Amino acid sequence: MIQLKRHTSIALAYFLLVGVLGILLRLFFVTPIAANYRYVVHAHSHIALLGWVYIGLATLIYRIYFTEAGKSKLYLRIFWFTNITILGMLFTFPFQGYALFSITFSTLFLIASYFFAWFVLKHIPKQFKGAFSFKCIKASLWYLIISSIGPWAIGGVMATLGNTSIWYKLSIYFYLHFQYNAWFILALTGILFFILEKNGLNPEKKEFKSFFLLLNAGIILSFFLSVLWIEPPVIFYVLAAAGAILQTMAFYKLFLILKKSWSGLKKLISPFLNFLFCLTGLFLAVKVLLQLMTAIPYFADLSALYTDFVIGYLHWTFLGVISIALFAFFQYFNFLKLRKDIFWIYLSGFILSEILIFYKGTSIWLGLPFFSQYFPILVGISALIPVAVCIILFSNLRTGS
Known part of the structure; x- marks a missing residue:
């Protein structure tokens, strides 16, 4: 085994x-x-x-x-x-x-x-083929494959147009979009649905189908959010906005699905694990809101001009939504025993570093005062994250298999 x-x-x-x-x-x-x-x-x-x-x-x-x-x-x-x-x-x-x-x-x-x-x-074993969880996992794997078009394209772009070409950046954005918004999010959603299914908390077929269609349509169309920085024709803004709206609708549908079954799941998990799941949901809601804002041309231009906003958004998704969801699932399946005090160190490092990253972008944008010790403080606060992960790792190694 x-x-x-x-x-x-x-x-x-x-x-x-x-x-x-x-x-x-x-x-x-x-x-x-x-x-x-x-x-x-x-x-x-x-x-x-x-x-x-x-x-x-x-x-x-x-x-x-x-x-x-x-x-x-x-x-x-x-x-x-x-x-x-x-x-x-x-x-x-x-x-x-x-x-x-x-x-x-x-x-x-x-x-x-x-x-x-x-x-x-x-x-995949036959008994899982028709499960809602596997539908999400299967779609996520196809998006994983689709995302690889970006890295394959980069080689050709660098050889012909160079890394200063807009196609170089677009190839990277294509890859990141289908990694962050498709492969990662859908895979995590599939694992969550698996937990619901194993505990007899299956959503209704009609509700799942509506969520699944909205999310996939939103994933595909919201890629156009990644091209707005080149100021394309108006149709691209329309497609990008449609994608952001559809994704928002999809996650609202997911919220309604989970609302019906969460009271049953809460009885089967610890209060701390329930907190991790709810915190992930909160961070996901903020992510979706930020994504929706970038469908507005003014905010799309801001994100193109000030890279701190992009870095902050990517870190919010990676450290907030995806990483905490992974912690929660590892905890649920007993692959990890996450101590509350260590998690608070991680969470403090994440939240405070995000505040500083968005502060820097905002101060440059609005011409606000920028304190001289910003970077040393950012280093110190950010160090809380690897410190917490180090403790989690060695605690996991010490407890063995």
Whole structure:
């Protein structure tokens, strides 16, 4: 039997490395660092998405569908091959950026992700094929594959138009959109529906279908939010607004579905786990609101002009919505025992750093005073996140399998 708690620890180790790299990036603005800033950014972002989140989701998906399916050897081959590619990126991106070896490992990761998607879609046990949870997971895996069009396109764009072309940025935004808003969110939603289904709290078919259609339409159309910075024709603004509105409607539908079943689920989970789920929902609501605001041309222009707003939004989604949801699911499946005091350290680091990031963007935008010790304070506050993750990781390793 696969020791999935160890796989959880591997994901947490990547998260710790992401936090350390994040502190290093912020130290660039405090003291001279003998490294290339852009190269470290590449390593930071790749390990965040492909190490912590991808490995975490893969572990959870295997847990809910395949623990009794007898496919552990095949899954382990894919799992360890994937980790080799992630480690390859970790040890190449900080030193060479996008170059031969880092691109090779990135390409191999894409191939590994295709194998993982094939594994799940091909070998899913029959009893889960019609489940609402699997409909979400299946869609998320297709979006995972679709998102890879972005990285494939980057190579061609760099070879022909260069990295200053708008198509270079659009390729990156395409990838990030279908990772953050599709693969990650739908996979997490699928895991949540699995928990409801296992506890006999299935939503009504009509309600789920409405949510699912709205969300998928919103995901596709809201990609156009990522192109508004080039000031395209009016039709793109219309499509972007439609996508943002549809996503908002979809998550409102999800809220109504969960409202009906949550009283039953609350009886089966601890108050702290209920708090984690509710906090994730709150952060998701803020994310959806921010996304809806960027459908307005004025705010779309703001996000294009002031990158702190984009960084703040991405961190809000990654550290707030996705990471806390992963903590909650790991806790639910007993892969992790999250102490409340340590979580409060994490949450404090997250909230306070977000306030500082949005403060910087707002102060530049409105010409407000900007205090001189901003960057050292940001480093200190942000350090709370890897400190908390480090404690969580070593606590998990100490408790063993």
